[in-house]
Amino acid sequence: EPEVTQTPSHQVTQMGQEVILRCVPISNHLYFYWYRQILGQKVEFLVSFYNNEISEKSEIFDDQFSVERPDGSNFTLKIRSTKLEDSAMYFCASAVNNRELFFGEGSRLTVL
Amino acid sequence: GQQLNQSPQSMFIQEGEDVSMNCTSSSIFNTWLWYKQDPGEGPVLLIALYKAGELTSNGRLTAQFGITRKDSFLNISASIPSDVGIYFCAGLTSGTYKYIFGTGTRLKVLA
Numbered sequence: 465e466p467e468v469t470q471t472p473s474h475q476v477t478q479m480g481q482e483v484i485l486r487c488v489p490i491s492n493h494l495y496f497y498w499y500r501q502i503l504g505q506k507v508e509f510l511v512s513f514y515n516n517e518i519s520e521k522s523e524i525f526d527d528q529f530s531v532e533r534p535d536g537s538n539f540t541l542k543i544r545s546t547k548l549e550d551s552a553m554y555f556c557a558s559a560v561n562n563r564e565l566f567f568g569e570g571s572r573l574t575v576l
Numbered sequence: 577g578q579q580l581n582q583s584p585q586s587m588f589i590q591e592g593e594d595v596s597m598n599c600t601s602s603s604i605f606n607t608w609l610w611y612k613q614d615p616g617e618g619p620v621l622l623i624a625l626y627k628a629g630e631l632t633s634n635g636r637l638t639a640q641f642g643i644t645r646k647d648s649f650l651n652i653s654a655s656i657p658s659d660v661g662i663y664f665c666a667g668l669t670s671g672t673y674k675y676i677f678g679t680g681t682r683l684k685v686l687a
Contacts, residue, residue, distance in 0.1 A: 465623060468618075495673070507619065512673035520673040550626060557617050562673055563607055563626070566667075567618035 466490045468479070468568035470556050476574045480545050485571045487539045487556030496539045496558040497565060498531065500524070507555065513539065546575045578603045580678035588684045589616040595652040597681040599665030607661055609675065610639050613660045622663075623650070637664040657685050 469488045477483050485516040489496050500509040513531055524536045538560075543550055553572050554556040582603045599608070607664055608628055611619035623634050625648060627639035632639055640649045648665055664680040 498671075499677075507666075507677040509674045509676070514673070522674065563668075564609065564621060565626050565675060566621060567611075569618045570616075 468556055468558055468566055469555075470568035471573050472571055473569065474555075474572040474574070475545055476576065477564065478576055479548060483539045483543045483546055485543075485554050485556075485573070486543075487558075487568060488537055489539055489550060489556065489558030490566060492562050493538075493558035493566075494560045495519075495559040496531075497559075498541045499555045499557060499567075500552040501555065501570075502552045510541075510554075512562075543573075546573075548575050551575045578667075578669070578676045580665055580676050582663075582665060582678040583683050584681060585679070586635070586682035586684070587676075588686060589655055591655060591657060591684065591685055591687050592657055595655055595659070595683060597651075597663060598647060598649045599686045600647040601667060601676075602646065604645045605648075605667035605676075606645070606670040608639070608641055610637075610648070610660045610667065611648050611664045613643065613664060613680075619664060637678040648664075652683075655683075655685050657687055659683060660685050667675075 471486045496513040501507045510518045511525045527552040530542045532540050555567050555570045557567045559565045610622045613619045625638040630641040636653045638651045663679045666675040
C-alpha cells in the first residue's frame, strides 16, 4: 500500500542551526502538508502546499520556516535557525483532494 | 481560534467492552476525520465523514458526523488489546486547507 515516507526519523541539532526535513508524498497526491506535535500534545497545522505554492499557513509558520517541492517527488520543510521550542515531531501528510490526509511516520527534531 | 475538545481525555476499559468518545466544538466543520496514533508513530486514518448525520463504519469502528456539524462521535465495539492508543478527531472548515486536531482520547485496554 502506498505510504508517505519521511527522513530523517530523528535529528539532533544545536540551537541556531538550519534543519531540513524531507518527505516523499504518495505519488498521485496533489496536496501536501506539514504538521507538528510537541511531546504529549495535540497535532498542530503548520502549512499546506498545492499547485507549487503555499495555500495556507499557521501563525507558527513564521519567517524561519519554508517549504519546497524541488523535484516533483520530494516535499521539504526547512527551519532556518532552530530554537529550543522547535523540538517536536514533524509530520508530513498528503492528500488527493484536501479531504483525506495520510500521514508519514514523522521526524523527531531535538534542538539542544 | 477554533478548538476541538475531545471527551473523555483518557479511559481504561476491559477487553471486549464497547467504547464511545466524542469531539465537540463551537465552530462548524464540513469534514471530520478520525485518526489513531500509536506511540512514536504518525496518525493513521480510520474514518472520514463528509455530510451532517452521516454514519460510517470501518470494521469494529463506527463514526458519526453530528447533525449540528459541530461534533462527531466514534464508537469501538468489542475492544481488543491492539485498540490501545490515542484517538484524534480532526475537522476541516469549508474554504480552508487546515485540519484542526482535537485534544485526543487516550485508550487503554485491560486484558
